[in-house]
Amino acid sequence: MFVIFTVICKMVFSIIRILKNIKDDLLDIISPKVCLSCGKHIKSETEDLICSECLADLSRVDFYKNDENVITELLDNQDCRIEYGCAFLRFQKGENTQQILHNIKYYNHPELGLKLGRIAGYQLKRYNRFSDVDFIIPVPMHPKKQKKRGFNQAERIAVGLSEILKIPIREGILEKVINTKSQTKMDKKQRLNNSRQAFGFAKNIETQDIENKHFLIVDDVFTTGSTMRVCASLLKKHLPNCKVSIFALAKA
Numbered sequence: 001m002f003v004i005f006t007v008i009c010k011m012v013f014s015i016i017r018i019l020k021n022i023k024d025d026l027l028d029i030i031s032p033k034v035c036l037s038c039g040k041h042i043k044s045e046t047e048d049l050i051c052s053e054c055l056a057d058l059s060r061v062d063f064y065k066n067d068e069n070v071i072t073e074l075l076d077n078q079d080c081r082i083e084y085g086c087a088f089l090r091f092q093k094g095e096n097t098q099q100i101l102h103n104i105k106y107y108n109h110p111e112l113g114l115k116l117g118r119i120a121g122y123q124l125k126r127y128n129r130f131s132d133v134d135f136i137i138p139v140p141m142h143p144k145k146q147k148k149r150g151f152n153q154a155e156r157i158a159v160g161l162s163e164i165l166k167i168p169i170r171e172g173i174l175e176k177v178i179n180t181k182s183q184t185k186m187d188k189k190q191r192l193n194n195s196r197q198a199f200g201f202a203k204n205i206e207t208q209d210i211e212n213k214h215f216l217i218v219d220d221v222f223t224t225g226s227t228m229r230v231c232a233s234l235l236k237k238h239l240p241n242c243k244v245s246i247f248a249l250a251k252a
């Protein structure tokens with residue numbers, strides 16, 4: 001009796017597997033999945049969003065491997081004491097990272113931000129970075145912009161990190177109060193002035209449970225550091241005993 005039951009179960013599982021393969025093949029024909037980096041067709045059963053080649057070829061800075069790196073140094077030199085700062089990828093025009101970040105931000109692929117947040121999370125965990133952080137804060141987006149885009153890419157990356165590092169996300173402490181234009185064409189000084197006016201510490205929030213905490217601010221791209229600097233300074237001004245660390249998915 002048991003043998004017959006086992007044989008039937010095996011047959012049912014085989015049929016389910018065959019049907020799933022047929023479904024995947026049909027989906028591939030109806031709406032073929034393409035790699036969001038190189039545009040080539042990807043295999044649905046083994047690859048997700050980015051092909052294995054592009055994933056292996058991602059241009060990385062891997063700053064999390066070093067205690068000292070340009071991100072930590074840059075903010076320290078700007079009188080904004082942070083515990084630790086690092087980035088995962090190297091953002092360079094014409095490289096696959098530009099394609100990937102543009103796909104997340106401008107071509108409506110928040111799921112790619114989540115995926116890369118998870119991948120970065122595994123690396124950070126491996127090197128024991130941010131293990132004493134209490135809360136992750138994604139760099140906020142202005143509500144109007146978020147409504148238009150449908151998501152905040154920094155928040156998607158933060159969710160991926162949060163899942164792997166097991167650190168909760170805490171939004172609503174910092175706010176984007178001015179819907180600023182893109183900073184891509186601004187110089188360092190203009191970016192800093194722009195960011196200073198654009199962000200604020202939320203009014204009327206209870207601070208008892210966030211005093212003396214260690215925050216990790218997360219953004220998609222670190223260029224001159226002005227956004228991170230302003231966000232870190234706001235936290236330190238309003239929560240004087242807090243610690244701040246920073247992470248950017250890519251360093252430009």
Ligand SMILES: [Zn+2]
Binds near residue numbers: 035036038039050054
């Ligand atoms: Zn690819």
